Amino acid sequence: MAVRQGKILVIDDNEDILFTLKMLLRPLAESVTTSTNPKEINRLVSTTKYNVILLDMNFTADAVSGKEGFYWLERIREISPETVVILITAYSDTEKAVRAIKAGATDFIPKPWQNEKMLATISSALELSLRRGEVQTLKEQKSVLTTAEPKVEVIGESPVMEQIFRTLDKLKHADANILLQGENGTGKDLIAYTLHQQSPRNQEAFVAIDLGSIPHNLFESELFGYEKGAFTDAGKSKSGRFEIASGGTLFLNEIGNLPLMLQSKLLTVIEQQKINRLGSTKETPIDVRLICATNTDLHAAVNDGNFRQDLLYRINTIELFIPPLRERGNDVSLLADHFLKRYSLKYKKEIDGFSREARQLLKQYHWPGNVRELQHVIERAVILSDQKKLQYDDFMLRTPVASYREKEEKFNLEELEKNTIQEALLHCSGNLTQAADLLGITRTSLYRRLEKYGL
Template identity: 40%
Template structure:
């Protein structure tokens, strides 16, 4: 791997700056110097350097805070050059410990400095490539970057393709799936890819409102129609005219309101509570629930005719345990998204933490994954998140005995899925990444039941 031999030299007029610049030049580095005030160093973004050197000796306390912001903003690794007396200062010590890759004395030998610089630049290059791969995997489609639908596995590709298909027509959609799988995000993705995208998208949780308020919330009411109705209110259905209305937890809708909703679906007209006028409304209904509506129909808790009206097009959002290969991509995506909540020294996940994430059953699905990652980012006191930071007890992780061949097959499939995902399911780049031929990739895809998707749809917030 070729390393770009350009570096920053950050100094505050110290006597050793010229000597250090000459030393770096003799080692083959093209040096770009940065001097106070560091808050005005706009060229940091214009010149891409993989490694920087900070000369802390002579740095005033006035510029220390500016320097910290500069190091955080930069995308390169930093080496500190400082004497023992400088490191003894608490502020300098904290800056070196949290933001620098290494520290050397001002009289460091040329060979030692050269070795450290080369290793830092090489590591910076690897980190940059890894960040690009993660970004590509987390944003497989640039036209849908609003939502947090991320995935590269066959289960997610099937979901993405189904979303594109149902978005093209105007029939009602019924979304099923466990709590926390992203049913509302699926509904948003359908709306954004439908002809109604320029109109409103409204969501209402049918299980979160008291029974006596749901009718008014959905259909609105006239002034004086009941105690407290001091003025006319437009309901959610009427307010969504021309757009899409998402009814979450539709299974919790009371039976008497199911009749009203059925009438709207049949006539495309509503009546406000206390009103007599039929109001024509053009709204697409997307409904979702985590309960089995077919059983609810059998038990008399949900109207069969309404079920069939809502269940014209179906989408099932898979639980996280059915696409575990996406866990690492999701974890890194949410780590980047909530990066403002972490400490500056936190860099990512340890191998042990990622192993625990992949082995956990995830009863709360993606919602639980988000919560545990955010918790870990706040609680972690190390550069890398550990299993304990995630709050997952290892004894709760099911242990399954498997043969060596089974373990190899699982590892082989995970590596194949990850490589295809990072390369947008293009076989040749995936083969080059894994160091095998295209024929081998096709053979492994057939072996593990993987197919190349015809279209992709992924989104994030």
């Protein structure tokens, strides 16, 4: 026999009927709950997700109109529209059957029933309900996936990027949880997608959620989903990202933003591989590969008591540091050419390169917004330019071009950075965490710079 799935609720005022149906239907489902009192329906349906409800049409003795059945059918449709409802009555007639179906029932069974007919009807009702759930998940998957940006190949030839490509290659068959660290716009999302694409999970969904851009009060419902009525605005049930990503990869961007209370919930989910939607006691098994990303130093956050150490150890089986663009040498030029080609095509402009001065500026600029900033700068320049080559003045960089030019003439940026770090270290008596704070960078970034300048 197939694996028993789904929950059945039977409501009938006759105890014998309930007993017989319980015995008959038990082999079909995970559970069969019975009740003689229709007033229990509100409570039962609000607290448990039933797949199929078998509902008597007449509860009061002598009543034959079926009015009660229709009343309760409507209540069930309001509370749990996805549940399949089958009506039963001793006083069947075609007119009632048609009305019941119009009112949202799926089928109608006359009493006395034949066991084979009852079993066949309830089996198909269970099947229908489970398929409805799958369709709902697919719809939600589609809405999550179609909002994502189209993904492209990761471009880079610099030694630091070559090192990343070698590591990505080694991770092809490892289903390990991965933590990507790097400044905003360095390509963490793109690398997470690449990891998914090259993994055995690539036929399943890649679902991303940016915990830096959604309000804190929505974290829980977005991650774990909710049942209808779980909170004031929960008009209907919704799957969370964990459920939608099940079988595939879940990318949690800006994981450092997760409040401590949800960190412990996330830890439990990772350990038990099950989730509970908000407002539900039902556990749903999930199977996701987790890739997390952060632009903050989670190790420092652990030291400061803002991030759980046990959670960090669960998500960072492999840690990958994605370097800022300014440390990738000629990759800036490579990426600039790539974006120029893409946007010239998109905006139908005949621009075939950069002036020498413009290319020099791209190389020297420090790109605080990394690849994303470069991409936007080139797109804007392509839209506004009316020459064959992009010029120095076509770029509207975050640091104003004029003052940047002046600074370039006056200072050597690296020298400046090195001196500033030395000063900060002196000021903080060598305390790296304090120095990093003072400089407004992460401890990891500070370490890298100390290495770079041999400090």
